[in-house]
Amino acid sequence: MIITTVDFLARAQVDRETLEVWIEEEWLVPSETTPERAFTEADLARAKLIRDLMDDLGVNAEGVGVVLNLVDQVHGLRNVLAEVLTSARER
Amino acid sequence: MKDPYGVLGVVRTATPDDIRKAYRRLAKKLHPDLNPGDKQAEARFKDVTAANDLLSDPEKRQKFDSGESDASGTERPRQQYYKDFASGGAGAGSPYENSSGFADFADGEDLFAELFRRQAGQTRRTRGADLQYRLVISFLDAVNGATQRLTLPDGGSLDVTIPAGIQEGQTLRLRGKGAPSRGEGEAGDVLVEISITPHRFFVRQDDDIHIELPIALSEAVLGARVKTPTPTGAVMLTVPKGSNTGTILRLKGKGVARRGGAGDELVKLKVMLPSEPNAELETFLSTWAGGVGDDPRKDMVS
Numbered sequence: 001m002i003i004t005t006v007d008f009l010a011r012a013q014v015d016r017e018t019l020e021v022w023i024e025e026e027w028l029v030p031s032e033t034t035p036e037r038a039f040t041e042a043d044l045a046r047a048k049l050i051r052d053l054m055d056d057l058g059v060n061a062e063g064v065g066v067v068l069n070l071v072d073q074v075h076g077l078r079n080v081l082a083e084v085l086t087s088a089r090e091r
Numbered sequence: 092m093k094d095p096y097g098v099l100g101v102v103r104t105a106t107p108d109d110i111r112k113a114y115r116r117l118a119k120k121l122h123p124d125l126n127p128g129d130k131q132a133e134a135r136f137k138d139v140t141a142a143n144d145l146l147s148d149p150e151k152r153q154k155f156d157s158g159e160s161d162a163s164g165t166e167r168p169r170q171q172y173y174k175d176f177a178s179g180g181a182g183a184g185s186p187y188e189n190s191s192g193f194a195d196f197a198d199g200e201d202l203f204a205e206l207f208r209r210q211a212g213q214t215r216r217t218r219g220a221d222l223q224y225r226l227v228i229s230f231l232d233a234v235n236g237a238t239q240r241l242t243l244p245d246g247g248s249l250d251v252t253i254p255a256g257i258q259e260g261q262t263l264r265l266r267g268k269g270a271p272s273r274g275e276g277e278a279g280d281v282l283v284e285i286s287i288t289p290h291r292f293f294v295r296q297d298d299d300i301h302i303e304l305p306i307a308l309s310e311a312v313l314g315a316r317v318k319t320p321t322p323t324g325a326v327m328l329t330v331p332k333g334s335n336t337g338t339i340l341r342l343k344g345k346g347v348a349r350r351g352g353a354g355d356e357l358v359k360l361k362v363m364l365p366s367e368p369n370a371e372l373e374t375f376l377s378t379w380a381g382g383v384g385d386d387p388r389k390d391m392v393s
Contacts, residue, residue: 029186042176046187049124049173057119071124072189075177078127079188090221 003039012047022050025061027068095142095155103156107147114143127174219270219279226251226283230290233257234300234322234347241283251283255348256298259287293322298347298354303361306330311362321345321356328358336362
């Protein structure tokens with residue numbers, strides 16, 4: 001399901017200027033399609049995570065980038081670990 | 092519903108600032124996206140969020156403190172977390188996936204290196220997945236071999252050649268019949284686990300087949316040629332004169348095929364009296380001198 005920018009702003013409860021910063025910082029990487037950007041449900045959940053980090057957890061703008069980078073690495077490792085375990089079981 | 096003060100670990104007189112701090116401390120520790128895979132943390136986070144929703148709202152808190160409302164109904168509908176999209180393969184190909192955390196593992200030549208490389212989005216030469224099925228076949232198909240059609244869940248079908256003598260639980264591998272590779276690799280295999288239904292009178296033991304064969308009293312006493320079932324059809328079996336219940340006769344090569352020959356069929360005889368009482372037989376036995384003094388139980392009772 002593709003989400004338009006307008007829907008995304010409403011559902012993520014962020015304003016356009018903030019969103020531009022997040023994309024600039026590469027916290028969010030929507031697909032740059034024409035005529036406008038396309039967001040996914042994963043992007044939306046990620047935006048909610050950014051909001052949780054800033055609003056609830058007191059993480060500042062510098063910290064969000066650090067947290068997201070580590071979260072992405074954790075998921076990369078979790079996925080490869082899952083695959084390693086599946087393969088090990090098959091053998 | 093749990094006591095919201097207890098959940099946040101604050102006293103009932105806590106100030107809004109205390110509550111905010113307590114919530115923030117717990118949320119940092121328990122936020123599901125910072126604990127992917129930890130169901131316990133996720134459940135606790137839900138409680139903590141609900142408690143915070145209630146206590147951080149002065150009106151709701153006042154109602155709760157005065158007993159006008161209880162702590163139920165404060166749970167937010169479950170939010171979907173980022174981790175739900177990033178794990179379990181859903182993250183594959185996402186712009187966020189980051190493989191730098193294990194790039195150094197991918198230098199070797201072993202299985203793990205291959206997996207890490209693959210995950211890192213390099214070569215996709217992985218073969219397709221193996222698909223597992225179970226096939227129930229009859230006893231005679233297992234002994235004699237057969238070709239069976241396996242109906243697949245997607246509506247397709249697959250002919251499975253069952254070699255003669257297959258055993259219960261054995262798995263047949265059909266090379267290349269499994270799922271196609273997602274890249275340029277070869278297709279996976281289909282693995283068919285064989286399950287065998289028992290037969291009405293044949294019992295298999297390794298390569299031999301056992302059967303209990305009823306014979307008439309006269310056939311036992313006088314000897315006879317009797318028709319005996321084998322897995323490949325009936326054969327004539329010579330019952331020697333004076334055969335008893337429990338006598339085992341061997342039909343060579345009538346068992347299960349194996350490399351360089353076949354097992355045997357072992358026929359255990361079971362002498363049957365006439366199904367109806369027979370006056371002639373009774374008269375004969377009551378005047379039969381040979382029957383007297385023969386005690387078949389002499390080994391058991393002294």
